[in-house]
Structure formats: structure tokens, C-alpha cells
Amino acid sequence: MQNTLDHAGWRRHLRLSDLSNGITNAVFNGGICWLLMRQKTILNLWALDDGFGLDLLATGLLLAVILTLILVPIQRRALAATPLENGVLPAPSRIMMWLRGVTGNYRRFVVLGAALGVLCAISTLVLLQLASITVMTPAQYSLFKAIWTGLFAAALARIIINLVAAQS
Numbered sequence: 001m002q003n004t005l006d007h008a009g010w011r012r013h014l015r016l017s018d019l020s021n022g023i024t025n026a027v028f029n030g031g032i033c034w035l036l037m038r039q040k041t042i043l044n045l046w047a048l049d050d051g052f053g054l055d056l057l058a059t060g061l062l063l064a065v066i067l068t069l070i071l072v073p074i075q076r077r078a079l080a081a082t083p084l085e086n087g088v089l090p091a092p093s094r095i096m097m098w099l100r101g102v103t104g105n106y107r108r109f110v111v112l113g114a115a116l117g118v119l120c121a122i123s124t125l126v127l128l129q130l131a132s133i134t135v136m137t138p139a140q141y142s143l144f145k146a147i148w149t150g151l152f153a154a155a156l157a158r159i160i161i162n163l164v165a166a167q168s
Helices: 007-037 052-080 094-102 106-130 138-167
Strands: none
Touching: 007 052, 007 138, 052 106, 052 138, 094 106, 094 138, 106 138
């Protein structure tokens, strides 16, 4: 008899994924940012050489692509080995049914993840501009980037895992 995940097991799985993806990405992205930017005095939002706008856009794109490339096959294997009990997932909404169809193909899944990463980065940059936060020190940006990538990675991992589970 094959083991299955019940509601509590599924919630633990999601929580562990949120924490591991969020913390790992926060530490690595914040640390790498600090190492690369620490010698600069000030970072401008839209400057090409001493800016953080393009860096955040690239981070959103790359983080989403890499996370999707890694998590989709891992979750597919995990759910094949330990499927969910019936009724663990809620009835799919219209948007979830559409997303299941779009992300059925691995390449489209990665492209959709990349688009989400760029969209989140653009939204964040617009909010920073509207809040008149157009300059940061390297330490401020490293901390901001650590928090942003941690939250984004945790949220994206949750979306990916739920979509993979809905396809199973």
C-alpha cells in the first residue's frame, strides 16, 4: 500500500517548502548582493552602472526561472512517490483550471514563471518609485533584496507546488 499525504502532511510540506525556499534565497541573494555592491557608495534606482533597478529585474527573471526549473520536477517526483489523499486540494477555481492547462507543458511552466518574476520585479520597482525610494546604500539594498527574494521565492514555490499538485 502506497503512503499518501493527508491535510496535515500537505500543510507541513508547503510550510517546509516556504521556509526552505524563502530562507535559502534570502541568504544567498542578500549575501551575493552585498559582496557585489559593498564597494559602491550609493545605488540609484535607474542608473546603469550604480543602479539596482536592472539588478532587481534580472533577479526576478532568473530566480523565477531557476526555481521553476528545479521545483517542478522535484515536486512531480515527490507527488508520484507520495500522492495526496482525495479531498486534500480544494475544488479548482477557473483560474486554477486555466493555469493547469497552461503549465501542463514544462517549457510553458518555465515561461510563465519567468513572466511572473519580471512582473513582480516591475511592480516592486514602480512601488519604490512611487514611494520616492530611488537611492539606497549597498547595505540597504542588500537587506531589501534579501527580504524581497525570500518572500518572492516562498510565494512562487507555493504557487508552483500547488500547480504541480493540481496536475497530478
